[in-house]
Amino acid sequence: MSRFKFFAEEADLKDRTSMTNPDQAGQMDALADISDSSEIHARYRVEQLTISRMNGVVHSHAETKREFFVSKRMSQEGLTVNVRMEDNIVKVYPEAMQEAINLLIDLDVVKSDVAVLVNGTNGKIDRVLNHEEICEKWKQYRKKLEERFSFMVDPESRLNLLKYLTVAENTIVIEKNLIADLNTKMFYDLFFDVYLTLNVVNYDNFSRPFYSQLFEGEESILDFSQKIDKETETQIQLKKEGKVNDKSFNSFKMEKLYNEKFKPMIEYKFSAYNAQISEQILINKTEKWIEQANVNIVEEVKNNVEILVDYKLRKIE
Numbered sequence: 001m002s003r004f005k006f007f008a009e010e011a012d013l014k015d016r017t018s019m020t021n022p023d024q025a026g027q028m029d030a031l032a033d034i035s036d037s038s039e040i041h042a043r044y045r046v047e048q049l050t051i052s053r054m055n056g057v058v059h060s061h062a063e064t065k066r067e068f069f070v071s072k073r074m075s076q077e078g079l080t081v082n083v084r085m086e087d088n089i090v091k092v093y094p095e096a097m098q099e100a101i102n103l104l105i106d107l108d109v110v111k112s113d114v115a116v117l118v119n120g121t122n123g124k125i126d127r128v129l130n131h132e133e134i135c136e137k138w139k140q141y142r143k144k145l146e147e148r149f150s151f152m153v154d155p156e157s158r159l160n161l162l163k164y165l166t167v168a169e170n171t172i173v174i175e176k177n178l179i180a181d182l183n184t185k186m187f188y189d190l191f192f193d194v195y196l197t198l199n200v201v202n203y204d205n206f207s208r209p210f211y212s213q214l215f216e217g218e219e220s221i222l223d224f225s226q227k228i229d230k231e232t233e234t235q236i237q238l239k240k241e242g243k244v245n246d247k248s249f250n251s252f253k254m255e256k257l258y259n260e261k262f263k264p265m266i267e268y269k270f271s272a273y274n275a276q277i278s279e280q281i282l283i284n285k286t287e288k289w290i291e292q293a294n295v296n297i298v299e300e301v302k303n304n305v306e307i308l309v310d311y312k313l314r315k316i317e
Helices: 010-017 022-030 095-110 131-148 155-173 175-184 186-191 251-261
Strands: 040-054 057-075 078-093 113-118 125-128 206-211 219-231 235-244 273-284 289-301 305-315
Touching (some): 040 186, 057 186, 078 186, 095 155, 113 131, 125 175, 131 155, 131 175, 155 175, 175 186, 186 289, 186 305, 206 235, 219 273
Antiparallel strands (some): 040 057, 057 078, 078 113, 113 125, 219 235, 235 273
16 A cells, blocks of 8 residues: 655756746746745644444554644746655554554654655656655664564564565655655645646546555555535635445455455455545645645445544644
8 A cells, every 4th residue: 555656867857847848837827926945834733533343343443643844845847845744643452553553653754754846737746856865764764673673583573574674665765656655645645636736627527546454455446526615716625525446346356355354253244345535625725735624434345344534634834
């Protein structure tokens, strides 16, 4: 489920950004209030509750609180955005899972300070500008992790550690993987969107990948409808509804994975797989910030096992 990527060469950047194109022209027009010499800033807080239920009974849950400081600036290259995660608090129940979660928290810290170039057409991340810095942080973190677990002699434990390090490294040292991983993070998925760069937006239906939390490594497609709930001169509120495309996943494989992972505990047979997302997003059209967002995610094998996510984002400064 990771989307991490690491970063292109300076010469290529100079070649691409030295040209004037319609995307960049639209970007410059939409962000005319931002100059090469000025930055504008915002601070966001996130509160997320994730609940796992089996046969209707809560099996585990996690409470997450994060704070992000964001700055953006328009330059000849295009719109650049810096994101710094200043708080990352995760509490997991049962507490036996906390140590594993702490490893993921530490890995997030490696990528917490990100500078990106924004795509002028869709508002998504085009490049990560401080790739080398993030790679260096990863090297230091990996060394500390290897020293921390150097006592392990059990072959299976050492193999699991090696697998973890290999996956994390591939995510971080390859730019396209890092960008993909960032896009799976709810904050980045919400913040980096077309409103950042264009004044006129097409709100047609769309589709995007969905990475399963029930079945690690499995991917499907969510089909989204979207509409404007309400609009004023300075704000617009969007509502997006996404539902899994039944043709985008292998039901027989899902059933096999369910039988291996969950049926020994639940005992009931596989029913039907489902995933859906509901998003409400309030955007400041003038300053091009998200003011707040509420997201609800349901992934389930109906009546048997489900993961529920309640995500709230708000701009506090």
